[in-house]
Amino acid sequence: MPVSEALDHAHRVFDVVRGEILHASNDVVAQSWARCVQQHGLDPSQRRLPPVLGGVDLPGRQRRMATVIECARYEMTTLYQQLGDPALAVVLTDTEGVILHMVISQEFERLAQPLGLSLGAVWSEAEVGTNGMGTCVAQAGPVVVQQADHFQSQYTGLTCTAVPVYDPAGQMTAVLDVSSRSIHPQNHLLVLLNMTARMIENRLIDARFRDAHPIHFHSRPEFVYTLHEGKLVVDDGGRILAANQSALTQLGATPTELRGKPLEQVFQTTLDDMLERSQRAAFHPIVTYRANAANRFFAVARQPVHEEGTPRITGAQVPPIAPRVQPPARPRPPGHAMPAATFGDPRLVAHLATARRVVAGGTPLLLRAETGAGKEVFARAVHASGNRTGGPFVAINCASLPESLIESELFGYRAGAFTGAEKGGRRGKIAQSDGGTLFLDEIGDMPLPLQARLLRVLDERMVTPLGTDEPRPIDFQLISASHRNLAEMVAEGEFRQDLYYRLAGIELELPPLRERGDRAEIIRNLLVEEGRADAALTPAAWDLLLHHPWPGNLRQLHHVLRSAVALAAGAALGLEHFPSLNVPASVAAAAGAPGAPEEAFLSPQDAEERASLLNVLESQRWNVSHVAKSLGVSRNTLYRRMHRLRIPVTHNG
């Protein structure tokens, strides 16, 4: 920013703080500016970079916040993929504004680092003035700090949207922030960030209370098992241990009021009754009433996550700290872990048949596919149809586990084996998969020393839990998967050749979503998953979804649909409900919501032609007859051109 503009900015800040002008974009910003001047003694005309923690400070903080970071990591990556914009960072700070984890492209990092957006940087209000992360902490609520809302002029190129993340005790534990150079309103992003924060909080509850009974509830049955559900965790004696934000809101209670309370003081029922009725109802929501009131709720009580048959734990979803049962929108009985998977694509049909044949003979199966392309769902389908279907399906993601934990996760340990070990010891995943299937996802990320140990297990079919010297025989079907090319890794010396041969009894490549012919069916099934089997999509939304390149594959599609369902709140899904797919706001807002799905696939000339045609269409309110006339072409020619340029035809065209 030129010096004169920086000085203007500083004057404006002081004027607002002195109350001479009322020209801050909102009260939150004005209050924050006042704090910066009056409490922190900051000067907006001075350049101030956030201090960066040195030495052991950052690793120490990261260790203390390990569970939060692990629970947030996956959701942050998903959010980043959903936003699909390399010019932004998804950031997690602690409540002192220290950046603990970031998802950021190298390109944006180069731009953002000189501004202090780096691991260990302290973005508290006291250090750098009004900013998304620090002001969110100070304000204890969601904030948007857009460009000139920043206190220091050097940050006025940034836009930061931040929301608090609460721990199971209801205390703010972290801040989730998206920082970019966006000049656009951040309303949609704020919704997405809030949703992501809620997902992280639910994971934190699962991680902290693995041995407790989860109770899912909502006043509307279709919201049970969705992000909007209230969630309580209850001990065996029926006492409430924790509640998520939705539960607190729905029950009108604070965390302290709920903690330790017997369930029957909250609902007119006991835990045993709820468990029994939930089981009888095949885990469809059952009716229950608020204690001492007439409010009706729909609820499902379940056994603790780790006791439920083969819960839908994916390694990518951060075990061992936080294994969680993916909340199915359509309730399924425990043990019945498969979602309504779709395998309508001819290549997948053939692969599934091949996989079933080879697995019947006990041959190890290696899957290769892009991230989120459905490797685990495919592996589950193979397991479900094989002769081990009665046995457990145990999944572990080698990429999402810290190296130090893979070993104990796989091989287990006995009680007291090392500091921090669980009191009763733990059976390793390999032992748990006895009689069933062991799914090793992202096997390419397994460290070399552990590859040797795994190889030995595969050869001997015996495991020796950590801290013991008694090998135990074990019988499991191995399915492994990676998005990396293991053969190439072997050639580079990054993966053991002998292990590769052991894993790849047969190797199958699963197609990415953009190449699958069954996309429409998948979308329908995912909407069923989200409890919105009846959801209508506008033609433009269909067009967008069917042609999007989906770099994050099915996982991204699932998340995008989940957000859209939440944003639409019961209405038909239109372009405006898919903000992360980069539909230009003006286009999405136009009548009939015609979309701009695939600029990425157009040549630069076509993209230019598309942009100018969109302008004309917009200026003529999408009246195709008028536009055709103004361009001197027939309506049919215009339709063909729109089709070529991937501009959906509107209902009023």
Ligand SMILES: Nc1ncnc2c1ncn2[C@@H]1O[C@H](COP(=O)(O)OP(=O)(O)OP(=O)(O)O)[C@@H](O)[C@H]1O
């Ligand atoms: N065949 C399918 N039909 C419908 N939905 C699917 C299918 N396969 C995957 N999904 C959806 O995509 C999500 C990701 O699937 P899955 O976990 O199997 O992918 P993955 O390739 O193992 O992911 P990662 O590479 O991140 O480990 C699932 O939660 C589910 O919502």
